[in-house]
Amino acid sequence: xxxxxGYINPTVINTVDGTFAVSGSNWINVPEGTTLxxxxxxxxxxxxxxxxxxxxxxxxxxxxxxxxxxxxxxxxDGTYSCTCLGYTYRRKCRHITKISESFxxxxxxxxxxxx
Numbered sequence: 001x002x003x004x005x006g007y008i009n010p011t012v013i014n015t016v017d018g019t020f021a022v023s024g025s026n027w028i029n030v031p032e033g034t035t036l037x038x039x040x041x042x043x044x045x046x047x048x049x050x051x052x053x054x055x056x057x058x059x060x061x062x063x064x065x066x067x068x069x070x071x072x073x074x075x076x077d078g079t080y081s082c083t084c085l086g087y088t089y090r091r092k093c094r095h096i097t098k099i100s101e102s103f104x105x106x107x108x109x110x111x112x113x114x115x
Contacts, residue, residue, distance in 0.1 A: 001040040002030055010039050053077045058095040060084075074099050 004010040006023025012034055013020050021028045021039050030038075054076040062068040072084045072095050080100065086093035 002038055003040050003042055004028055005042045005044050007045050010041050012036060056099050
């Protein structure tokens with residue numbers, strides 16, 4: 001068996017330069033007379049894991065109305081999104097940063113990990 005890694009089912013191609021097993025952009029030189037039955041395809045397509053939808057309400061002080069707060073909804077279902085205008089225009093915002101950094105382990109002085 002000849003192992004062929006790729007995203008697409010492999011095929012065997014005969015050219016003037018030889019016989020090749022091809023899967024996407026992966027070309028492997030194989031002996032003449034090789035058939036599909038001689039190939040062992042290893043699918044390297046990334047596996048996508050479905051995640052549960054998480055939601056957080058983030059209260060943020062209003063810049064235009066001192067003393068008032070705006071409430072934004074941050075969602076995570078594999079990727080983050082936010083209802084604020086910053087996310088709408090730039091695809092990143094301080095509300096997402098605040099939520100995502102809350103999951104990182106805290107660090108002590110001089111980078112020493114705190115358990």
